[in-house]
Amino acid sequence: MSSPAAAPTSRTDHIQARYIEAYRWMLLARITEEKIATLYRGGKIVGGVFIGKGQEALSAATGMALRPGDVFAPLIRDQAGRFAFGESLLDVFRTYLGSRLGPMRGRDGNVHRGRPREGYLAMVSHLGAMVPAVAGVLLARRLRGESGTIGATCLGDGATSTGAFHEGLNLAAVEKLPLILVVANNQYAYSTPTSRQFVCADLVDRAAGYGVEGRSVDATDLAACLATLQEAADRARAGHGPQLIIASLLRLAGHGEHDDAGYVDPVLKKAARDCLTVAEQHIIGEQWATAADLKTWRMEVTRKIEDAIATTLREPPPDPGDEQWTAVSTPRLRDGFFEA
Amino acid sequence: MITYLEAIREAQHKALADDPRVYLYGQDIGNFGGAFKATKGLAKDFPGRVLDAPLSEDAIIGSAIGAAIDGMRPIVEMQFADFSTCGLNQIINHAATLYWRTNIPCPIVVRLPSGGTAGAGPFHSQSMEALYAHYPGLIVMTPATVEDAYSMLLEAVAIDDPVIFCEHKYLYYHLKAPALPTEALPTGKARVARQGRDMTIVAYSAMVHEALACADELASEGWQIEVIDLRSVKPLDTDTVLASVARTGRLLVVGEAFPWGGVTAEVIARVAQEGFSLLDAPPVRINAKDTPVPYHPNLWGTHRPTARTIAAEARKLLHL
Structure with a gap:
């Protein structure tokens, strides 16, 4: 998906162009995930589906704050950021639909995908585990005397309770690494409300405890997300060390598509804003595009997604007969475990 | 040195x-x-x-x-x-x-x-x-x-x-x-640390030295004990173990780890499945005891296998 054609001629134009680009990543992510949810309900998806509805503005802004050569370890609700960082639609559908041609070749699925050689790390399910891994990539670059690149990883409010989050952020702070930690406080870790997760007044207060810079942002406000993430990226790139971002929103879906989220407080639900709707209203209000333009964009995006699905559905699944069935890369070190 | x-x-x-x-x-x-x-x-x-x-x-x-x-x-x-x-x-x-x-x-x-x-x-x-x-x-x-x-x-x-x-x-x-080596066996190959014909003791890490000391002790009683040093437990060199058992017909496996499952059990399982007919007696495994590792030297020295406890089991196995 290409960014809007008009070249920015002023700061206002730049802000407009970034906003529209981000919106289009959000839209692509929203419709992609709607299609995946439909395929899931139709029994076409192998395994679970976890979508980022309501979190697209934050995620897109995170992906857009990164440049080629940076490193990104997204989490489960980061489809928009994955696209903005360069993931292809085919990688997405090949993983969800179980094509052998996908980056994980059927060995892993759904959100556990990446292309580590391209700086796009493949998350493990254990929350917080990617924080030290991204820090390690950045440490490696410092050891080699390379500068200019940064890293980002995403977490939810639940992951801030893990040891790995603490250890990873503290290590990054000690080494003053250019790591952006994006925490989406979406009010629930699966079904657990924040009141059972932490008692500090605001998670951003923790930044001071780690000696890092912290920022809060309303994750339903795309302009605020873009500005906050860009500022954090600039600070990290300029050598000011780790950046902790606490973004507030309400998850607008279940934890996964199997979950009706009946535990969500009706008061929170009533007050919730959808970042995509808010962005559309903003674009029309600013007269950056018309309602007809938005409709056209939606149709363009939908067609691309449907093409990717059609391509993927024609591809073969993994074949256990072709599988190497070895987890070590060095053939001579494969254990001669007898197979009866 | x-x-x-x-x-x-x-x-x-x-x-x-x-x-x-x-x-x-x-x-x-x-x-x-x-x-x-x-x-x-x-x-x-x-x-x-x-x-x-x-x-x-x-x-x-x-x-x-x-x-x-x-x-x-x-x-x-x-x-x-x-x-x-x-x-x-x-x-x-x-x-x-x-x-x-x-x-x-x-x-x-x-x-x-x-x-x-x-x-x-x-x-x-x-x-x-x-x-x-x-x-x-x-x-x-x-x-x-x-x-x-x-x-x-x-x-x-x-x-x-x-x-x-x-x-x-x-x-x-x-x-x-005396000196650092200039060449080495590749990982994945076990080493015959001592040759013998009466019994095979498979060990690794510090237990190799307990096994060698046991072999010395039994040599004075007329037994020739073969000691295999696994070097790596994964990959595990089953071939070298089987070749030794083919020569001796008796197998004793020693590990310092806790007894449930583990390397000693794995070695015996593989020999039992792939080389059952090579065995002249049931294979024996010796491990630490099934408790945390104790603090006091008196308790610690009894918790782990030693040349003396290995030799006691070996004598029983040799007389089967």
């Missing part, structure tokens, strides 16, 4: 000197030189490449994984093998799965100062090799000699897969060799 510990230091020195991708990371390993002095002087010889880490095993190993993805060859020191459980998630779920999931190898070395010494107690004495060998994707080395401590650690750095390097603390100062 060079000790087992000095060999480990020398191997790290050579790895740092030969390969700019190598760096060392761990607690107190910088100017202090490590809790056991396995990195003594290295921070001075290789400025900026021997880094003190915060007390964070998960982050130490997790960051090494990230660095390996980005093309480095980290050697990580856990202060004691026991503390690697605090980094277990990164080892078994991240490092071990990375190549299989993404096709990108994870060339990290995690050094585990392993095994018991008198007075070290439940949390500074554990042998973790069975735990790590259980997980697909890891190489688990258990060197028993000064020569292997040196050459296998260098090989561990060169291997693209994550290596759990179980170095035995009891051997650090006790074991000496």
Whole structure:
């Protein structure tokens, strides 16, 4: 998906162009995930589906704050950021639909995908585990005397309770690494409300405890997300060390598509804003595009997604007969475990 | 003379000197030189490449994984093998799965100062090799000699897969060799540490020396005991074990780890399945007792297998 054609001629134009680009990543992510949810309900998806509805503005802004050569370890609700960082639609559908041609070749699925050689790390399910891994990539670059690149990883409010989050952020702070930690406080870790997760007044207060810079942002406000993430990226790139971002929103879906989220407080639900709707209203209000333009964009995006699905559905699944069935890369070190 | 510990230091020195991708990371390993002095002087010889880490095993190993993805060859020191459980998630779920999931190898070395010494107690004495060998994707080395401590650690750095390097603390100062080796058996090949025809004792790490002492004792009684040093428990060289059992017909397997499951059980299971007809008597396994490792020397000396307890079992097996 290409960014809007008009070249920015002023700061206002730049802000407009970034906003529209981000919106289009959000839209692509929203419709992609709607299609995946439909395929899931139709029994076409192998395994679970976890979508980022309501979190697209934050995620897109995170992906857009990164440049080629940076490193990104997204989490489960980061489809928009994955696209903005360069993931292809085919990688997405090949993983969800179980094509052998996908980056994980059927060995892993759904959100556990990446292309580590391209700086796009493949998350493990254990929350917080990617924080030290991204820090390690950045440490490696410092050891080699390379500068200019940064890293980002995403977490939810639940992951801030893990040891790995603490250890990873503290290590990054000690080494003053250019790591952006994006925490989406979406009010629930699966079904657990924040009141059972932490008692500090605001998670951003923790930044001071780690000696890092912290920022809060309303994750339903795309302009605020873009500005906050860009500022954090600039600070990290300029050598000011780790950046902790606490973004507030309400998850607008279940934890996964199997979950009706009946535990969500009706008061929170009533007050919730959808970042995509808010962005559309903003674009029309600013007269950056018309309602007809938005409709056209939606149709363009939908067609691309449907093409990717059609391509993927024609591809073969993994074949256990072709599988190497070895987890070590060095053939001579494969254990001669007898197979009866 | 060079000790087992000095060999480990020398191997790290050579790895740092030969390969700019190598760096060392761990607690107190910088100017202090490590809790056991396995990195003594290295921070001075290789400025900026021997880094003190915060007390964070998960982050130490997790960051090494990230660095390996980005093309480095980290050697990580856990202060004691026991503390690697605090980094277990990164080892078994991240490092071990990375190549299989993404096709990108994870060339990290995690050094585990392993095994018991008198007075070290439940949390500074554990042998973790069975735990790590259980997980697909890891190489688990258990060197028993000064020569292997040196050459296998260098090989561990060169291997693209994550290596759990179980170095035995009891051997650090006790074991000496005249010089560092210039050539070595590859990992995955067991070594016949002593030839014999009456019984095979399979051992690894410090237990090789208990087995050799047992073989000396039994030699005075007229028995010729063959001792196999596994060198690595994963991969496990079943062929060398089977060839030995074919010669002797009797098998005794010794490990310092806890008894449930583990390396000794694995060796016997493989011999039973692949070489049942070679056995003239039921195979025997000897392990530590099924309790935490005790603190007091009197209790510790009884908890772990020794030449004396191995010899007692061996005599029973020889008379079957």
